[in-house]
Amino acid sequence: MLMHRQEVVFLFLLAFCYFEAFGSGATLPIEEEDALKQISKTLGKENWNFSADPCIREWSWADPSTTKLYENNVTCNCSFQNNTVCHVVSIVLKGQNLQGELPAELVKLPYLQQIDLTRNYLNGTIPAAWGSMQLVKISLLGNRLTGPIPVELWNISTLKYLILEANLFSGPLSPKIGNLVNIDEIQISSNAFSGELPTSLGNLSSLKDFRISDSNFTGKIPDFIQKWTELDKLTVQGSGLRGPIPPGISSLVKLTDLRISDINGTASGFPPLRNMKSMRTLILRNCNLTGPIPDYIWTMKDLKNLDLSFNMLEGQFPPTINKPKDAKYIYLTSNLLNGTVPEGLLKKGDKNWAFSTTGNFLDNDIEEDTFIAENVSRLIMPDFDLYTTARLSPLSLTYYGLCLWNGNYTVKLHFAEIVFTDDRTYSSLGKRIFDVYIQGKLVLKDFNIEDEAGGTHRAVVKNFTAIVATNTLEIRFYWAGKGTQSIPYRGTYGPLISAISVDPDFTPPGGGNKISAGAVIGIAYVLQERGSLLELVDPKLGSEFNKEEAIGMINIALLCTSTSSPLRPTMSSVVSMLEGRTVVQSHISEPNLSTNYWNNKSIRSRHQRLHSQEQSQSNSMDGPQTGASTSASDLYPIIMDLDFLNHRE
Template identity: 35%
Template sequence: MLFVTVQVLQTISTTLQNRYWNLSPRACIEPNGFNRTFWEGNVYSGVGCNCSFNNNTVCHVTHIEMQGLNLTGTLPPEFARLTHLQELDLSRNYLNGSIPAAFGQLRVTILSLLGNRLGGTIPEEIGNITTLEELVLDSNLLEGNLPANLGSVTNLRRLLLSANNFNGTIPVRYSNLRNLTTFRIDGSRISGRIPDFIGNWTSLTRLDMQGTSMEGPIPTTISLLRNLTELRISDLRGPSTNFPNLENMTGLQVLILRNCSIVGTIPPYLGAVSALRNLELTFNMLSGGIPDSFRPMTLNFMLLSHNSLTGEIPNWVLDSGRNVDLSYNNFTQSRQAGCQTSNINLAASHSASVGNSISWCLRPDLPCPRNANYHTLFINCGGGRITYEGNEYEENLSGEGPSHFESHDRWAYSSTGTYMGRQSGSIFTTTNHTSIVSSGAEIYSTARLSPSSLKFYGLCLRSGRSYRVRLHFAEIMYTNDSTFSSLGRRMFDVAIQGRVVLTDFDITREANGVGRGIFRDFDVLVNGTTLEIHLYWTGKGTTAIPDRGVYGPLISAIAITPNFDVSTGGLSVGAIVGIVISSFVVLVLLILLVLWLGGCIFRKDLEDKELRGALELQTGYFTLRQIKAATNNFDIANKIGEGGFGPVYKGVLSDGVVIAVKQLSAKSKQGNREFVNEIGMISALQHPNLVKLFGCCIEGNQLLLIYEYLENNSLARALFGKYIFYKIPKEEFVYLLDWAYVLQEQGNLLDLVDPILGSNYSKKEAMRMLNVALLCANPSPTLRPSMSAVVSMLDGKIPVQAPLVKRDGMTNEDIRFRAFETLSQDSQTRVSSSTFSQDTAREQRGVSMDGPWVDSSVSLSSKEETRDHGPESKLLPDLI
């Protein structure tokens, strides 16, 4: 081995904080040079060399695998100096820092950094590794957008990015990755729609998109992925969608479409997919029955809970012995089935119309089968019977889980789901793997968990009463040290009585460490007799730390106690007082609400002639409730501007339309007449290059105008994206604006008029138009006129007062706009020092404007001077 390579390896070893290598020039050929190790399936250390160079006198390192060794250093850039390195695998360590940009010089085919503490973004330079076939970055802390440059690595076969903090969308250039066989992006904040170009990945065998922020529907191009064997998509946002066309995927083995808002029936063609072993379609809106074509299938798991399936449950399903979950559906009848059928979960699987002819556990809401008189419940989840804080907690030791329902005298539980990637048996109960540092260690030493959905039910509770629900948690499956076993991130949601009370709950983060017990209390009103606690996984967090299949909701214990006086059967004095006060407040609020809806209070009389006129115009009407919801109650974070009229807020309507809301300020001098005039004038001006008025809101003392929202904060910037001024290209328009400001200083704005018009136009009209255009293009919102002022200027009713703009000779368009902003600040300074105040100026003009205006030598000073007397006024609509 060359000496220089030994030096490089020594630097790499030191930076990694690696103690497993015994380096020397003969390390490649000596038995103990790299100390090969292998044990427990997760730990492996091995270095491969090729010593065939220079007639077998020179060795080069070709493979470095250091898995599960808990290396605590950082990634050394010196790896790039190993020019013959083909594989670099540093999975399941404790490496921190970022991925060096120098890694772009590697010529490896495999780069695996799974299960570390790496942060920052994926360097764009990784896209320069043209030899790369596998990039595995699962279970790290990487963030930012996915680098578009990866789309250039056309040899890439496996791209594993799950359990990171990526955002943005999947880059369009990834459409070039036609050799992909595996793509995994679970548990990140990747958003946008699932791209149509996934249809280009025709070699794909596995696609995982669970727990992202992506939107449906699943694109129709997915039907082109005929080689898929595993498809997992969950928790899609957006509207409901039909079942995707998977008819050509005859080799499917795993199909999971969970919480994807899928409607319609289960396609019978799935019954012909003979290789299918795991089918999960839970938490959708599927209707119809179970296809009879499923009868010959050899499914290991068929999970269809939380849908709207109807009809009769086929006998072959009940007799199959498979793990089947049909809970929470609307089946109308079936052969009499018990509440605890082996491997079959039928809890709440039947509709209310079946009456009392079936077992209580099959009916909606699991009604009490006897006298409902319980008021306490204590469960040691995943553990044996214990006494804690004077209360006896019942045992919960069953190891069942994929599709299991189990009931006891006063409680029951339901578990659904399978762990992906787990080769050995599934885990549904666990004991602590670390020392418990909190008091009450016994209650936190065991736990029950589930890969998908876990429900506990308090049965036969007194109806109509309030209860305190205490949920105990402790993370006991990860370690509390500097090893990869401490890097797991468990995240799940919790709902009680159907209301979400915990979102993306991370026990370790909430408890400030593993092995620390915490509890969360919730007051719950039970209207029926059953209290439901639902813990469920939404695809977030890690799935492969410390090994595959350790994720999903986990809970240590449950305590339910009454918020009422048990001895009297009624509420405690404090509770009674609280309820009386709350009821009185609610009653008063209801009365006020009725009066408000009836227009009796809190509203100005809409018979006001001026405001009534606004509603008679051709514009939409919005309620104040709609606008408050859209702007988050006029949150200051949504404020995008301020003018003389009042503040302007950005908002999003319930249908997703983005709006700008102009709110009349109490300090504004614009009155009802100007408010109505502005609505009328803007409603009458219809043009693709004018901002649209969606409508108004008139309630109480609130006068609101609702416009379409323009992303850019300057009309001049917005014009770059519009083809106006006779569809002038962007570059020419920048040039035009530059000359407009130069010519304004020299008094020669008319030089901008198209020569093709000759002299057949009104020079005064043109000057007025050009000065108004300059006013509207001001980058500072406070210096732009209102639409009512613009129309008045164009009509010659008020003088046009254009700002005097100084240019600094810069040519870059971004710098120009910064110069414009500087100009705006200068203009405001000049205004503040002028003889007349802004309010005085407005009163003299006789109209309210949304900001101060600056006098100019080329401004047209009077109504008479600006009015056009000739036929050339047609120039105005041509230029707008």
């Protein structure tokens, strides 16, 4: 997580105070040393070395091996009384899986300015006694803390940073929150806060960062946000608030990161954002927006992420627009836009890409996202090999079953939460919540794999009946802003699916035994070895077909179904081969496949897996993504009829 300039300055000043007096012979008062002993006991911090002075930077008090997820530092200011007395001014214990509670004994450190207990396993509530302190920063992200925020906390007029994300806090926010007149950041996403936002929040004129995603708030997005003219980042995703986005948002001209998504309420036009010249991330997804996309969006020179998907935006793409110069990701899927996508949106960027999913994972500081999860613990459930990997999506993942017979099908969705752990660490505290649609109908709302399965690394299978009326089956997994986004690290969120199986609830035309599509591929391999590929052609055609074209088409199909991803051609290569611009090479049967391998038992074992180790790619273009691309190659098994295949007339 990137820090604001003010926070960097604050931390620098703390370090400066320490280094000024290092080696000066200053000592820590015995009262504060005793307080540290009590604090260590309450937190469950067992490795502080009290035989060493906490202020001399001995390793147990100041570990130099700091990372984004781990830090162990107690900082003192030793400039008091002519550099003879030290006082503890900062305690940072990040990523240590501490098992205790928040220590009320902090009040015995009267000069403490910062308490950072990010990513531990602490429980209990925030001590009301903290309200009497002169704290500047409180960070408790990623713990098991509960209860409402004590009203005494709102008395800390010195507080600049309040970070309570990813806990179990609940209840409404007190109107006294408006007393935090010096506050810069409020991050309270992924809790169970409820009620309407108090109007006193409008008093916080210095606010620069406000995040309330994944909450249970009620009411509309308030008009008073227009008073936050210093705001740099606003995140309101899956918060419970209703739209529309108030027009007063136009006053927030310093915004660089605006994320509003999944709000209910009446439809409204695009909010006025013309004067936000420094915008880098703009997400207005599923906000009931109507009308055209304003032309000025395409001239935001610093914009890198643009997501306007799942709205009702309409009109044609203006033929002369260009994508924002540095934009890496653009998502416009599921709108009412029409016309030809301008060359400016498809023009080559800094790399080629292809995704089977819509969206990119934000805030993870990773250049290339990973869309395949691998299990972090040993799996012992039946058919565990189905769950060793899973496909991830940061927004929307859609599968299509194509060319199916019309009728009713049983869809089985296989899930297992393999990213979060099942232990007493902060990695176990994540919540993955998403929705599932089949044929456009919501079948699972706020689905939590871990809750449904009774823990992580346990399988849960959900069965549904899907009606196929137009020969196509659509299964979509959608992230609606719910769940944690920072456990075990930032950028961990969104749908996860381990496997999908689809079976007809009827006997397909022709009757007879059913085998999977994988069996048909196996039969094709055998016929290829025999030099008899034309036996796959429908006998109804007789001799009225071009044999060379038929063999070419079959060879292309075999290339596309290869179990080795490097052998599978890209979509552009397939089109080139179909159009005759590229020579179709005969697919070589894989050496480990034989007639005996393709029996029904092997087929069912192999082809009920959803994912290969490789990321499947169904579409490729240069430049930023402009919509969802999908892959059906992960759908196993699509049941076919062997008797129909062998006895066509």
